Amino acid sequence: MIPELGHFALILALCVALVQGTLPLFGAARGDARLMALAPTAALTQAFLVILAFLALMQAYVASDFSVANVVANSHSAKPLLYKITGVWGNHEGSMLLWALILSIFGAAVAIFGAELPDSLRSRVLAIQALIGVGFLAFILFTSNPFARLAPAPPDGNGLNPLLQDPGLAFHPPLLYLGYVGFSVTYAFAIAALLEGRVDAAWARWVRPWTLAAWCFLTLGIALGSWWAYYILGWGGFWFWDPVENASLMPWLAGTALLHSAIVVEKRDALKSWTVLLAILAFSLSLLGTFLVRSGVLTSVHAFAQDPARGLYILCFLLAVTGGGLTLYALRAPGLQPGGLFQPLSREGALILNNLLLCTLAATVLLGTLYPLFLDLLTGNKVSVGPPFFNATFVPICLALFAALCVGPFLGWKRAELWPALAHLRIAFAVAVVAALVAAFAIDQSSTLAAVAFGFGVWLIVGTLAELATRLRLGRLPLRESLRRLRNTPRASIGMTISHAALGFVVLGAVATGAWHAELIRTLKPGETVSFAGYDVTLQRVDNVQGANYVAERATLAVTRGGKPFTTLLPERRLFVVQRRQVAETAIQTNLLRDFYATLGEGDANTGWTIRLYDNPLAPWIWLGAALCALGGFVSLSDRRLRIGAPTRRRTVQAAE
Amino acid sequence: MIPKRKRLWLLLGSLAVLGVAVALVLSALNDNLVFFYSPSQVAEKHVAPERRFRLGGLVEAGSVKKNGQEVRFIVTDTHQSVPVVYRGLLPDLFREGQGVVAEGALGPDGVFVAREVLAKHDENYMPPEVAKAIKEAGQWREKR
Numbered sequence: 001m002i003p004e005l006g007h008f009a010l011i012l013a014l015c016v017a018l019v020q021g022t023l024p025l026f027g028a029a030r031g032d033a034r035l036m037a038l039a040p041t042a043a044l045t046q047a048f049l050v051i052l053a054f055l056a057l058m059q060a061y062v063a064s065d066f067s068v069a070n071v072v073a074n075s076h077s078a079k080p081l082l083y084k085i086t087g088v089w090g091n092h093e094g095s096m097l098l099w100a101l102i103l104s105i106f107g108a109a110v111a112i113f114g115a116e117l118p119d120s121l122r123s124r125v126l127a128i129q130a131l132i133g134v135g136f137l138a139f140i141l142f143t144s145n146p147f148a149r150l151a152p153a154p155p156d157g158n159g160l161n162p163l164l165q166d167p168g169l170a171f172h173p174p175l176l177y178l179g180y181v182g183f184s185v186t187y188a189f190a191i192a193a194l195l196e197g198r199v200d201a202a203w204a205r206w207v208r209p210w211t212l213a214a215w216c217f218l219t220l221g222i223a224l225g226s227w228w229a230y231y232i233l234g235w236g237g238f239w240f241w242d243p244v245e246n247a248s249l250m251p252w253l254a255g256t257a258l259l260h261s262a263i264v265v266e267k268r269d270a271l272k273s274w275t276v277l278l279a280i281l282a283f284s285l286s287l288l289g290t291f292l293v294r295s296g297v298l299t300s301v302h303a304f305a306q307d308p309a310r311g312l313y314i315l316c317f318l319l320a321v322t323g324g325g326l327t328l329y330a331l332r333a334p335g336l337q338p339g340g341l342f343q344p345l346s347r348e349g350a351l352i353l354n355n356l357l358l359c360t361l362a363a364t365v366l367l368g369t370l371y372p373l374f375l376d377l378l379t380g381n382k383v384s385v386g387p388p389f390f391n392a393t394f395v396p397i398c399l400a401l402f403a404a405l406c407v408g409p410f411l412g413w414k415r416a417e418l419w420p421a422l423a424h425l426r427i428a429f430a431v432a433v434v435a436a437l438v439a440a441f442a443i444d445q446s447s448t449l450a451a452v453a454f455g456f457g458v459w460l461i462v463g464t465l466a467e468l469a470t471r472l473r474l475g476r477l478p479l480r481e482s483l484r485r486l487r488n489t490p491r492a493s494i495g496m497t498i499s500h501a502a503l504g505f506v507v508l509g510a511v512a513t514g515a516w517h518a519e520l521i522r523t524l525k526p527g528e529t530v531s532f533a534g535y536d537v538t539l540q541r542v543d544n545v546q547g548a549n550y551v552a553e554r555a556t557l558a559v560t561r562g563g564k565p566f567t568t569l570l571p572e573r574r575l576f577v578v579q580r581r582q583v584a585e586t587a588i589q590t591n592l593l594r595d596f597y598a599t600l601g602e603g604d605a606n607t608g609w610t611i612r613l614y615d616n617p618l619a620p621w622i623w624l625g626a627a628l629c630a631l632g633g634f635v636s637l638s639d640r641r642l643r644i645g646a647p648t649r650r651r652t653v654q655a656a657e
Numbered sequence: 658m659i660p661k662r663k664r665l666w667l668l669l670g671s672l673a674v675l676g677v678a679v680a681l682v683l684s685a686l687n688d689n690l691v692f693f694y695s696p697s698q699v700a701e702k703h704v705a706p707e708r709r710f711r712l713g714g715l716v717e718a719g720s721v722k723k724n725g726q727e728v729r730f731i732v733t734d735t736h737q738s739v740p741v742v743y744r745g746l747l748p749d750l751f752r753e754g755q756g757v758v759a760e761g762a763l764g765p766d767g768v769f770v771a772r773e774v775l776a777k778h779d780e781n782y783m784p785p786e787v788a789k790a791i792k793e794a795g796q797w798r799e800k801r
Contacts, residue, residue: 344666356671360678367682382693384711385686386760392685397678521745523725601746602723610726612746 006056182214406463495636
């Protein structure tokens with residue numbers, strides 16, 4: 001009964017979305033206030049219905065209702081409750097429903113908080129949102145219905161993919177989707193602006209918080225995914241340039257560019273049509289990511305067995321969204337009023353450089369990801385483009401971006417001088433060079449690139465702090481005066497400082513782990529000891545352990561350093577009984593400066609067990625840095641100038657920037 | 658500055674960045690393309706030793722032999738087969754009779770020395786290249 005209610009709610013939601021996607025558009029075109037007033041009500045109704053459908057599916061999972069085919073395929077009565085809940089989106093149908101859920105909630109949020117938007121803009125934004133919703137709801141209902149029944153109901157389900165039974169992955173998809181779908185709102189705003197033929201500072205003030213929020217969630221989602229890959233896959237790496245990872249990186253890069261160009265629209269009323277274009281591209285790349293994951297066209301560690309018909313649907317939808325958006329852009333963008341003028345050397349110029357480099361990065365990743373697909377279509381040759389390609393292209397462009405990143409915030413709007421900005425960065429430059437030299441000679445003499453990149457990481461941190469110090473006139477004014485200035489600094493600027501410095505931490509962590517890690521694979525019998533990276537590791541014993549829905553072999557590894565006990569690691573090898581699948585559970589001892597990492601391979605008492613050990617310097621900084629980066633975004637989001645609804649109120653006195 | 662000059666500057670800047678990017682991409686693609694071959698293609702093309710490529714097919718049943726960390730197995734597309742040696746931990750989903758993709762190069766003795774054996778998230782998943790290779794060898798049976 002409840003699954004049917006969910007199914008009906010979803011069908012009703014599609015009908016409501018169809019109404020919301022059409023009538024308000026007519027209303028806005030004709031200036032009919034009654035038709036426009038339909039949009040917010042419809043958005044709230046649609047959100048209510050989709051939430052109802054989602055809860056119905058969740059109920060089926062929690063209660064282990066095995067008359068629902070989706071629950072049978074992806075759940076099991078012996079699964080812990082947390083994974084029964086997260087199992088809802090741990091499969092294709094449920095994850096698409098999650099996407100539709102977030103989309104409709106965001107639509108409702110625009111309806112609720114957008115009361116102060118001009119009526120025509122709001123109804124157009126909501127209508128575009130609804131049309132995207134129509135695409136996804138129809139996709140769910142016609143190709144991947146999560147509520148399909150199975151008769152007769154089997155006594156128990158097949159269980160969830162064991163790799164997904166992990167707290168890290170449980171929250172990876174929702175965060176990622178919050179990011180992907182957040183860009184649908186900026187897309188809707190971009191299309192609505194093109195329909196209106198007007199892009200102004202008030203528009204940018206609406207777009208910026210949405211971009212910022214989507215960007216923060218996407219950052220967290222990517223970081224969580226990378227962290228999960230690090231400790232679950234047991235390869236010790238954090239980024240594999242896998243097509244599906246790239247699929248989430250591309251919208252992130254485009255979104256980062258959008259975040260920065262929206263500032264120029266808001267402050268200087270320039271770069272308008274470029275910003276609109278970026279908003280269209282960012283969402284298109286999000287959809288492309290979904291297409292790549294869901295269609296299985298690319299060989300990837302993430303590739304799940306999928307139905308090509310679904311891929312075709314998403315591809316058509318992608319073409320409609322991108323093609324429609326770009327066509328409208330081509331027709332309307334030339335009509336947008338050009339805005340404020342500026343010299344090439346200025347804050348605007350620096351932000352353009354940022355955008356150029358970020359878009360080039362996104363294009364490089366896009367090319368590397370899709371090239372195998374094109375080559376296969378054209379010549380039938382199967383190739384793969386791996387990490388060496390990305391290291392050779394992505395890294396140099398990144399370094400150029402990092403070099404410019406610290407200089408930009410020192411440049412004034414409209415016109416600026418380069419030398420005074422560089423003079424402020426003398427100390428940062430010196431510190432970075434020293435760090436690179438220390439890395440090159442003291443840590444590792446084999447990789448110049450790693451040493452240079454390490455120097456850039458330090459440059460990002462010190463250079464960003466130098467900007468903050470200059471802003472506060474630290475050391476030139478009494479400390480109390482500097483602190484007062486810190487309190488008066490707009491949150492958006494504090495957020496920028498945090499995020500830019502955090503990027504430096506990510507770079508340091510990535511360089512140190514990538515270039516300077518130590519790795520050892522050895523077969524050990526109980527009682528045997530191996531020395532590794534200054535530690536002595538003894539395999540004491542291997543026990544059999546019984547888990548909730550798995551049995552495991554658990555190794556006890558005693559790690560000593562210079563004769564003194566350092567830690568005990570307990571890596572496991574779990575056999576999930578229902579699926580007959582083995583998953584390695586790594587054991588990581590971290591002190592925030594380095595990770596000592598162990599995984600247990602196959603083996604038995606006679607031949608010994610294969611043990612894999614890693615010593616990863618600064619590894620935790622990668623994810624802590626990324627979390628800090630997102631935190632900077634949230635701090636910036638809390639700026640009252642960006643607070644939703646604030647744009648139309650009288651502007652409060654702003655602290656000097 | 659007049660808008661025309663501004664636009665020219667922008668254009669030049671974009672072209673410079675794009676040019677550098679294109680140069681980087683082309684040189685990187687040249688060096689780093691890794692081709693995918695099935696065992697039949699390996700036999701037919703006489704792939705040079707030390708040339709890095711991906712080998713895909715099924716792990717032949719009964720061929721997996723472990724000796725410490727060294728694993729030897731045979732990858733087959735049911736038509737031709739290639740012996741493989743790999744030192745390291747195999748992915749959790751490595752099974753006899755299942756699809757596998759290994760990256761590495763042929764040694765002088767004709768044994769494929771794998772540097773990496775790729776894992777999959779899903780046991781029903783067959784890498785598309787492997788499915789195609791097996792189809793081409795004429796041995797494909799539709800499952801499910």
